[in-house]
Amino acid sequence: MGKLVASDLIAAIEDYAPLALKEGNDPTGFQIGRRDKSIERVLVTLDVRPETVQEAIEQNVDFIFAHHPVMFRPARNLDLSDPQNKMYADLLTHDITVYAAHTNLDKTNGGMNDWLAEALQLNDVQPFNITDYQSLVKLVVFVPESHAEQMRMALNQADAGHIGDYQACSFSTTGIGRFQPTDAANPYIGQSGDLEAVTEVKIEVVLPVAMQTKVVQAMLAAHPYEEPVYDVIPLANQQQPIGIGRIGQVAQSMTVRDYAQFVCETFDLTGLRLISNEPDKIVQTVAVVGGDGGKFFPAALQAGADVYITGDVYYHTGHDMLAAGLSVIDPGHHVESIVKDKMTEIFEKWAKQRCWSVTFIKSQQKTDPFTFIFNAE
Structure with missing residues (x-):
């Protein structure tokens, strides 16, 4: 260790x-x-x-x-x-x-607001109040067949290969790698001066550009070659949206009043604050921002939320929420x-x-x- x-x-x-x-x-x-x-x-x-x-x-x-x-x-x-x-x-x-x-941590994929959405049992969860997009790159690395599985495991453990709701995603093809070590080389395979032809596996994974350094370091640590061959390719694919909040569909339809009770039970609360003109309205779509998220209620409304869950709602902001026709549940900041x-x-x-x-x-x-x-x- x-x-x-x-x-x-x-x-x-x-x-x-x-x-x-x-x-x-x-x-x-x-x-x-x-x-x-x-x-x-x-x-x-x-x-x-x-x-x-x-x-x-x-x-x-x-x-x-x-x-x-x-x-x-x-x-x-x-x-x-x-x-x-x-x-x-x-x-x-x-x-x-x-x-x-x-x-x-509130914004990142797999962070605070994803955890709160998971606790609330929301389905089809997406970011809202999008402020940025996370650029993606593809890492392509060539390894001998004997080390292909070891390399895939190293890349997976470094959190490469996440695509939507899927993890450990990679693609592999097999081909022939050719190289000639110089006298200064210390080759893992072959001898200095000899032209070598080795069966190698090409492994491709997608990752956010912010994780590039970590994933490349993991790849290099798992690679047997003295001089690994790899490419990092910027992608023009649709990039991952980044937003502070999360919005999704409830697992079971219920009224606003009953959903407030569900939130109480989910976070083991003694009580909470409910802002609603329609406590008996059926809830389908819920948005959540942990902490002090009152200022994001227009974005939650625009995203289609029936109910918005956030903490530290101010008195006058509560009036604005009522006027806009949005039901809001304030469970407090401490749910974080x-x-x-x-x-x-x-x-x-x-x-x-x-x-x-x-x-x-x-x-x-x-x-x-x-x-x-x-x-x-």
């Missing part, structure tokens, strides 16, 4: 959720600490709060992965009587590195705590694939600041 350095974990995260996807001034990315730090224990959390930092200290954690950036606003001073400043000092004192993936389970699963998968000797710990802290108080009458 190999040691893991913070910069390597950060590179893997940014391959999965590229920083180029982040919204405007979102301070996502590296937050506090050292990129060159060796890490053995990682805490996965939604928020970095004083109680989370204390948990990390007690767990002897080296690295905190959070969804929400710890430094949303720059510190005006370093007065340690301020709880936020004291938290920064505790992180530095205990040499804990902190990294956050925020709106880039799904990040703890999902990112821990992803990290553990990476650790197994890449032979990292590291333990990933889901934070046990509940950082939702709100408590529902019900009228006893």
Whole structure:
């Protein structure tokens, strides 16, 4: 098993959720600490709060992965009587590195809003509020027959070959590769000066351009040749749309009121807020944006949503939603705590694939600041 350095974990995260996807001034990315730090224990959390930092200290954690950036606003001073400043000092004192993936994780395929759509059992899920398109490339590599399956596995483990709802997609053809090693070469097959003809397999996979470096590195590591032959070809195919939200069809038709109850049960909520002129209307199409997504409601409406699920809806925005005829369910910001389970699963998968000797710990802290108080009458 190999040691893991913070910069390597950060590179893997940014391959999965590229920083180029982040919204405007979102301070996502590296937050506090050292990129060159060796890490053995990682805490996965939604928020970095004083109680989370204390948990990390007690767990002897080296690295905190959070969804929400710890430094949303720059510190005006370093007065340690301020709880936020004291938290920064505790992180530095205990040499804990902190990294956050925020709106880039919301947007990326297989990220926050896909997880929420999955939890809501939505079908035919697509992005909405499209802001960009993810360019694709095709990697073509030539390997001896003896290493073809090993190469396909390496490419699959590097997450190449995703096409829509299908994964591990590749195409292979067999042909003859010819080469003549020079005197300076150290060939895997053949002798210097001899013209060789070898049966080789041509393997082709499609991948997002943002993953090119990671996938090429995996290919080179799995290739037996001293000088592998490969091509990276830009594609003019329809590119993958990138949007902050997800929209899909409900698994079972029900009223707006009943769907709100379903959301409560799905996320184990004590309560939520419903904005609707038509609570008895049948729901077919649902849009979701985790966190503070009130400003995206016109895009959800334009995309055809019967119901829009998002958190932190403002009073006047609620009026605008009613006037537009859109039913909105506000389950709160904290439903994004799904990040703890999902990112821990992803990290553990990476650790197994890449032979990292590291333990990933889901934070046990509940950082939702709100408590529902019900009228006893």
